[in-house]
Amino acid sequence: MSELRRLRYFLAVAEERNFTRAAERLHIAQPALSRQVRELERELGVELLVRTTHKVEPTEAGRMLLERGPALLDAADSLWRGVRAFADGRMGSVSLGYGMSAGYETAPQLLLAMGAEAPGIEVSARVMAFADIVDSVAAGTLDVGLVRSALPEALPDDVELTLLRRERQGVVISSEHPLAANGADSIDPAALDGLKLLLHPRTHNPGHYDEIMEICARAGARPEVLYRGLDFDASYTPVASGAAVTMVGYSGRIGLPSGLLWLPVTPAAFIEVHLVTRRENHSPAVKRLLRVAEETSRQHNWLTGALEESVTGVGNRRALGLDGADIGAIDGAYEV
Amino acid sequence: MSELRRLRYFLAVAEERNFTRAAERLHIAQPALSRQVRELERELGVELLVRTTHKVEPTEAGRMLLERGPALLDAADSLWRGVRAFADGRMGSVSLGYGMSAGYETAPQLLLAMGAEAPGIEVSARVMAFADIVDSVAAGTLDVGLVRSALPEALPDDVELTLLRRERQGVVISSEHPLAANGADSIDPAALDGLKLLLHPRTHNPGHYDEIMEICARAGARPEVLYRGLDFDASYTPVASGAAVTMVGYSGRIGLPSGLLWLPVTPAAFIEVHLVTRRENHSPAVKRLLRVAEETSRQHNWLTGALEESVTGVGNRRALGLDGADIGAIDGAYEV
DNA sequence: GTCCCTTCATGCCGTATCGGCATGACCGGA
DNA sequence: TCCGGTCATGCCGATACGGCATGAAGGGAC
Numbered sequence: 001m002s003e004l005r006r007l008r009y010f011l012a013v014a015e016e017r018n019f020t021r022a023a024e025r026l027h028i029a030q031p032a033l034s035r036q037v038r039e040l041e042r043e044l045g046v047e048l049l050v051r052t053t054h055k056v057e058p059t060e061a062g063r064m065l066l067e068r069g070p071a072l073l074d075a076a077d078s079l080w081r082g083v084r085a086f087a088d089g090r091m092g093s094v095s096l097g098y099g100m101s102a103g104y105e106t107a108p109q110l111l112l113a114m115g116a117e118a119p120g121i122e123v124s125a126r127v128m129a130f131a132d133i134v135d136s137v138a139a140g141t142l143d144v145g146l147v148r149s150a151l152p153e154a155l156p157d158d159v160e161l162t163l164l165r166r167e168r169q170g171v172v173i174s175s176e177h178p179l180a181a182n183g184a185d186s187i188d189p190a191a192l193d194g195l196k197l198l199l200h201p202r203t204h205n206p207g208h209y210d211e212i213m214e215i216c217a218r219a220g221a222r223p224e225v226l227y228r229g230l231d232f233d234a235s236y237t238p239v240a241s242g243a244a245v246t247m248v249g250y251s252g253r254i255g256l257p258s259g260l261l262w263l264p265v266t267p268a269a270f271i272e273v274h275l276v277t278r279r280e281n282h283s284p285a286v287k288r289l290l291r292v293a294e295e296t297s298r299q300h301n302w303l304t305g306a307l308e309e310s311v312t313g314v315g316n317r318r319a320l321g322l323d324g325a326d327i328g329a330i331d332g333a334y335e336v
Numbered sequence: 337m338s339e340l341r342r343l344r345y346f347l348a349v350a351e352e353r354n355f356t357r358a359a360e361r362l363h364i365a366q367p368a369l370s371r372q373v374r375e376l377e378r379e380l381g382v383e384l385l386v387r388t389t390h391k392v393e394p395t396e397a398g399r400m401l402l403e404r405g406p407a408l409l410d411a412a413d414s415l416w417r418g419v420r421a422f423a424d425g426r427m428g429s430v431s432l433g434y435g436m437s438a439g440y441e442t443a444p445q446l447l448l449a450m451g452a453e454a455p456g457i458e459v460s461a462r463v464m465a466f467a468d469i470v471d472s473v474a475a476g477t478l479d480v481g482l483v484r485s486a487l488p489e490a491l492p493d494d495v496e497l498t499l500l501r502r503e504r505q506g507v508v509i510s511s512e513h514p515l516a517a518n519g520a521d522s523i524d525p526a527a528l529d530g531l532k533l534l535l536h537p538r539t540h541n542p543g544h545y546d547e548i549m550e551i552c553a554r555a556g557a558r559p560e561v562l563y564r565g566l567d568f569d570a571s572y573t574p575v576a577s578g579a580a581v582t583m584v585g586y587s588g589r590i591g592l593p594s595g596l597l598w599l600p601v602t603p604a605a606f607i608e609v610h611l612v613t614r615r616e617n618h619s620p621a622v623k624r625l626l627r628v629a630e631e632t633s634r635q636h637n638w639l640t641g642a643l644e645e646s647v648t649g650v651g652n653r654r655a656l657g658l659d660g661a662d663i664g665a666i667d668g669a670y671e672v
Numbered sequence: 673g674t675c676c677c678t679t680c681a682t683g684c685c686g687t688a689t690c691g692g693c694a695t696g697a698c699c700g701g702a
Numbered sequence: 703t704c705c706g707g708t709c710a711t712g713c714c715g716a717t718a719c720g721g722c723a724t725g726a727a728g729g730g731a732c
Binding site for chain 2: 047050083087284
């Protein structure tokens with residue numbers, strides 16, 4: 001039942017073997033200390049110190065307390081420090097959900113940055129479908145989502161979007177395809193007219209579907225849409241055979257099967273990637289992740305898109321922005 | 337810096353997820369609890385609970401505190417319990433010193449009783465010379481001593497004697513010795529006149545030396561004293577050869593080398609065994625040992641000496657009081 | 673939408689606890 | 703014997719604590 005102040009006081013006296021010096025160490029007056037220690041003895045019903053006018057000696061019980069007491073104070077201190085660490089976001093846990101498309105570059109970079117900036121925070125990341133991400137965030141079972149082409153007006157009121165990346169779109173196409181012939185380093189979306197275009201069903205992420213179609217429409221192209229499942233890699237089969245093409249963001253260049261090329265769409269077209277969070281009650285760990293995400297976005301020019309604007313070439317690593325610093329930490333194969 | 341009451345209060349609220357119920361559990365009013373938890377948050381600088389009018393949810397820091405807090409309270413409780421255990425003599429340590437003579441029965445029985453009655457107390461026992469025992473107790477480096485024939489007037493003022501045992505004296509003699517012939521089951525000290533009697537030098541324990549000599553003198557005997565060292569067993573050599581006899585207490589019958597007999601002196605003569613302690617400042621563990629010693633003395637009739645009075649026979653286990661209960665726990669060999 | 677009930681927060685007050693100051697009691701050493 | 707050092711005690715003001723009355727807010731029933 002007793003509190004820790006009394007224990008601290010006793011320990012000071014027992015260590016100093018002197019009330020006066022202990023009182024100075026504790027910055028209180030000696031009589032106050034004398035009474036507090038006496039009070040501790042009274043409430044424990046135990047004699048802890050044998051006092052003579054010139055000597056203070058701990059009893060056996062006192063020596064036991066002197067040995068084990070500091071550990072308790074340390075444990076208490078450690079607990080308060082731990083609480084503060086959770087409170088200011090140095091420690092904690094965050095759940096992060098994202099689609100396949102973010103799994104090649106955006107999410108890995110964010111996780112890397114979290115590992116470097118906030119090693120005490122455990123980020124449990126999982127790949128989820130667009131609708132699941134939004135619903136889970138709204139329901140509170142997911143802290144942060146990473147989505148493409150989310151429209152604020154199509155989302156529940158209590159979720160919030162934070163723009164993380166504007167991503168140059170490009171066409172994934174077989175290197176044998178006529179449009180990729182002659183070392184072409186970009187593709188005019190007008191050229192997609194009548195071609196088979198591989199996309200997720202519109203219901204999966206209507207905003208994203210509409211944006212892709214808008215890019216084509218702006219150029220006057222009306223491709224024939226083929227639907228594919230969520231399994232990204234397996235869906236490349238029709239592309240590899242040359243029967244179809246697909247359109248993905250700049251980060252989709254990573255991990256392309258051999259024989260496929262990513263050629264940027266020209267004039268440049270961008271699709272936005274957002275962080276999805278609940279509007280309020282962000283835990284310190286979530287706030288920390290949001291700060292780290294903002295920093296990561298800035299460092300990689302994800303918002304200005306300047307680096308991606310300049311993407312023009314095929315078969316030219318530098319032109320693709322695939323210098324060592326950018327790609328080094330990402331373990332992916334690609335064809336240039 | 338913070339104290340434990342606040343932690344207890346917070347844990348109650350966090351567990352109940354409800355201030356009102358937690359307040360009931362803690363037997364305080366809800367507003368007081370509300371304020372204490374708020375105060376804990378203020379002094380930690382951490383939000384621990386998210387309150388709405390109908391729900392109380394811990395934050396991440398709060399959950400961390402909820403997980404690790406109870407361990408701290410348990411540690412504190414365990415510490416207070418431990419202190420009390422030392423204070424009331426359930427735990428602790430005592431140093432006990434005794435001479436060879438007490439090492440055969442008196443000390444072992446006391447240690448056995450301590451092991452049974454106060455298993456938490458560590459008794460560090462060692463065989464010491466009489467003078468060392470008294471000096472160490474007086475100096476405070478030994479808690480309890482066990483001595484024969486101590487005279488209060490010959491001791492320092494600050495040590496105290498407690499009578500533990502009145503021990504029937506007997507003669508240790510070769511079974512080939514004329515005095516042991518014809519199945520004699522006791523010896524009249526008068527018969528010791530002119531015999532060689534093996535004793536420690538008088539300086540070793542003057543009181544004991546004088547008492548032995550007094551027993552002889554009362555019977556008109558004047559034995560010739562041979563001095564022996566403190567090594568009890570080795571000193572038996574002259575006794576085994578029949579060249580000398582010695583006189584020891586009843587407990588000296590245990591561990592006699594083969595071919596030696598212990599024959600009680602008749603008429604019965606007794607020598608007292610005392611506990612030596614400092615007069616004051618007994619630790620709870622010492623007090624506990626003194627209580628256990630008193631109880632042991634009572635159980636074995638060490639003070640009434642009734643059992644030893646009836647000792648008359650040689651070669652008769654029952655007559656020697658060596659029934660199983662008495663001897664079972666003592667690992668000694670003896671000749672009957 | 674309105675009312676009501678539940679729940680937590682706030683204001684105010686009496687009491688207990690705590691710490692400071694002045695002083696007393698005791699002991700060892702010069 | 704006196705003096706210095708040490709711990710204990712008495713008294714007082716400040717702070718902390720808990721209780722009571724009451725307010726504010728949100729969910730549920732109708």
